[in-house]
Amino acid sequence: MNGALKSLASSVGGAVLAIAETIGGAVTLLFRILRALFPPRYDAEGVWRSFYNVGVKSYPIVVMTALFVGAIMVIQTAFYVKKTGATGIIGYGVGFSVFAEIGPILIGLMFSGRVGANNTAELGTMVVTEQVDALRALAIDPLPYLVVPRFLAMLGMLTLLMVLGDLFAIVGAALTAQLLVGFHWRVLVADLLQSRLLDEFTMGLVKAACFGISISCISCYFGLAVRGGATGVGRAVNNSVVSNATAIFVIDFVVGYLYSL
Amino acid sequence: MNASTTNFFEAIGAPVVDIARAWGSMFGCGLRTLRAIAMARIAWREVIHQSYLIGNRSVPFITVTLGFLGMISVYQVAMQIKQIIPDFTMLGPAFIQIMIREFAPTITGLMIATRVGSGIAAEIGSMTVTEQVDALRMCNADPIVYLIVPRAIACMVMVLMLSIYAVLVSTISGMLMANGAFDINMRTFLSLQLTNGDDIVIGAVKALAYGFSIPIIAGNAGLTTSGGSEGVGWATTRAVVSTSFAVVVLDFLISAAGYIFT
Amino acid sequence: MSGDAVIVCKGVGKRYGRKWIVRDIDLEVRAGELLGLIGPGGHGKSVLLRLLAGLATPDEGEVRVRGKNLADIDPFELAELRREYGYLFQNYALFDFMSVADNVAFPLRQAGGVEEPEIARRVKERLEQLGLGEALDRFPSELSGGMKKRVGMARATIGEPAIVLYDDPSAGLDPVTSSKIFRLVRTMHHSQDDVASVVVSHDIDRMKVICDRYVMIFEGKVLFDGPEEAIEGADPMVGKFFFGSLGQSSGAS
Numbered sequence: 001m002n003g004a005l006k007s008l009a010s011s012v013g014g015a016v017l018a019i020a021e022t023i024g025g026a027v028t029l030l031f032r033i034l035r036a037l038f039p040p041r042y043d044a045e046g047v048w049r050s051f052y053n054v055g056v057k058s059y060p061i062v063v064m065t066a067l068f069v070g071a072i073m074v075i076q077t078a079f080y081v082k083k084t085g086a087t088g089i090i091g092y093g094v095g096f097s098v099f100a101e102i103g104p105i106l107i108g109l110m111f112s113g114r115v116g117a118n119n120t121a122e123l124g125t126m127v128v129t130e131q132v133d134a135l136r137a138l139a140i141d142p143l144p145y146l147v148v149p150r151f152l153a154m155l156g157m158l159t160l161l162m163v164l165g166d167l168f169a170i171v172g173a174a175l176t177a178q179l180l181v182g183f184h185w186r187v188l189v190a191d192l193l194q195s196r197l198l199d200e201f202t203m204g205l206v207k208a209a210c211f212g213i214s215i216s217c218i219s220c221y222f223g224l225a226v227r228g229g230a231t232g233v234g235r236a237v238n239n240s241v242v243s244n245a246t247a248i249f250v251i252d253f254v255v256g257y258l259y260s261l
Numbered sequence: 262m263n264a265s266t267t268n269f270f271e272a273i274g275a276p277v278v279d280i281a282r283a284w285g286s287m288f289g290c291g292l293r294t295l296r297a298i299a300m301a302r303i304a305w306r307e308v309i310h311q312s313y314l315i316g317n318r319s320v321p322f323i324t325v326t327l328g329f330l331g332m333i334s335v336y337q338v339a340m341q342i343k344q345i346i347p348d349f350t351m352l353g354p355a356f357i358q359i360m361i362r363e364f365a366p367t368i369t370g371l372m373i374a375t376r377v378g379s380g381i382a383a384e385i386g387s388m389t390v391t392e393q394v395d396a397l398r399m400c401n402a403d404p405i406v407y408l409i410v411p412r413a414i415a416c417m418v419m420v421l422m423l424s425i426y427a428v429l430v431s432t433i434s435g436m437l438m439a440n441g442a443f444d445i446n447m448r449t450f451l452s453l454q455l456t457n458g459d460d461i462v463i464g465a466v467k468a469l470a471y472g473f474s475i476p477i478i479a480g481n482a483g484l485t486t487s488g489g490s491e492g493v494g495w496a497t498t499r500a501v502v503s504t505s506f507a508v509v510v511l512d513f514l515i516s517a518a519g520y521i522f523t
Numbered sequence: 524m525s526g527d528a529v530i531v532c533k534g535v536g537k538r539y540g541r542k543w544i545v546r547d548i549d550l551e552v553r554a555g556e557l558l559g560l561i562g563p564g565g566h567g568k569s570v571l572l573r574l575l576a577g578l579a580t581p582d583e584g585e586v587r588v589r590g591k592n593l594a595d596i597d598p599f600e601l602a603e604l605r606r607e608y609g610y611l612f613q614n615y616a617l618f619d620f621m622s623v624a625d626n627v628a629f630p631l632r633q634a635g636g637v638e639e640p641e642i643a644r645r646v647k648e649r650l651e652q653l654g655l656g657e658a659l660d661r662f663p664s665e666l667s668g669g670m671k672k673r674v675g676m677a678r679a680t681i682g683e684p685a686i687v688l689y690d691d692p693s694a695g696l697d698p699v700t701s702s703k704i705f706r707l708v709r710t711m712h713h714s715q716d717d718v719a720s721v722v723v724s725h726d727i728d729r730m731k732v733i734c735d736r737y738v739m740i741f742e743g744k745v746l747f748d749g750p751e752e753a754i755e756g757a758d759p760m761v762g763k764f765f766f767g768s769l770g771q772s773s774g775a776s
Binding site for chain 1: 494
């Protein structure tokens, strides 16, 4: 085996190990969270504080993103309508793609960037400034105190925000249809509502809930595992957002596949 | 005007002023970068180095994300088609067209915004708080020319290349899904009959626009970092959101322009 | 021994948000003198030094260097003036992606007009003078704090600038290394004629040995300006800081 091949093999092996370590760490954290939930053993007041923090931080970006997602999907569908003349599909096409696929993915990515990255930086800073050690020294387990509230808040908030996001995506779609495409907004909304997209809508919410779980576990895992001062925090944030994005696409696939069985 | 109304107007006005200032510094940074490129003040060796850094670590990331996206999109659309008319001949061509025009560049842009945007903000942010940026200024080395320009050029080139790669990955994974789950002939799937020059131009323009804006926004977040090493963390997280959102907004603007002019 | 004024500040003020960090500062820096900018930490010394270098722009008043107002000269004139500056940063600010030799050579390469062999010779000479002859090809991350400070000094002085600003040269160093660094500041100051040096520090005991004149900044204002002999007649606060407990406690930290 020559040098180049050896270094390729070792870098591939290293990458596989790193991925396995991340998945292992995040899943272990998930089990520990679940064990803390049944029977409930966590900081109840912290849960409300977390809900508030997560919601306030993320709702503007979710609303803005949703408006644009609706608008973009109207334009994309309108391209087909222009080519085929089949105006009947515009409401269905927008609703299907936004509710089932593009809405959850883009809102999930934005949420991961806003809340997940922030969470990793926050926990990471607490670790490097030894605040987490201080908790341990006071015999306070950081898990129910720091992690469980964030887990519940992200799970609940992202699911709620997905409903809000779907709503605003329709608003964005209606506005764009009316102003740019020259398609009456009422026709679009009526078509969309008559398209029987309840399955797609609930699938989007299930995806959102799963994203909430994965984003909280991954971002907390990387935050608590920070080593090496301030540069360590930067690296952890980077790793956290990359892992979250990957997880979002994998989960999107798995949920989408299982839902149609 | 009494004190409480003053406070009220300040509370309303302060975020507006902050946002206006942030946009101003961002556009200023973009213009100065363009001017430096126009004046050909480019360190090509650094461009190549940055291209390598961006491309090298992003390929596996794009492979996984676009691979899964390609499979699930084909799967879900095919399930819908199956319920109405079991005619899959247009599935492949339509899928390839929308990948080229919309999803390959946009999802690639979002992935690069996440991965590279946060990296650039962290790197330049820590140079700012350790006064390395000031040291560059004192040596008459413009931080824009020195730090942002090479990253902007490298990122434009790499987002374009990675978008092409993304089209390939998603098409192959979608084709395998179509063939495996719905028995669609691979040749029927692999057809460019719906794709025309406009789609390719729109896709390429998107990729270049994302590639230019990501390092500008992330680099500007890094250069305006304050508050020590903790500030670097916040600059990094801010960069992830602003670069991702910029990709979404640019996607809308370019799609709209594409719709009107084609 | 001090000559013409090189930098003149008139009524300079700088604020962050609503809080004035420094205000109403009148100050002259003269050729050939080693000026100590003293005062407790967090009272605006470092900000003032950044204003003197044009790294920060005043919100009030003006900073003139050789008669030119830093705030309204064009970029080319600013670049011209910057060539006369050397700046030692508090956190070293060495470029971590360059070797020690490249770091020190950077100002010369950036200014242009000097051939590579000449650059290499001058870099080597300056680093040897500072006791760093061995470190040429090493990277900043491999060096100790005192070594990084000396590399920073080499980079600040390699272009033989007429104005050298030292921002807290003993920050983060142990007492023995601090004394060594201050001796080197003096050596650098006297290695050329008519250099104007400004040193920011709260380390009074070590400053006493090297400075010609002191300016004390207290709560963002100039509380004292003059040589050591004039302290007797000044505000009692100055004497307390200079000879008493204030200086001692912060010097030992």
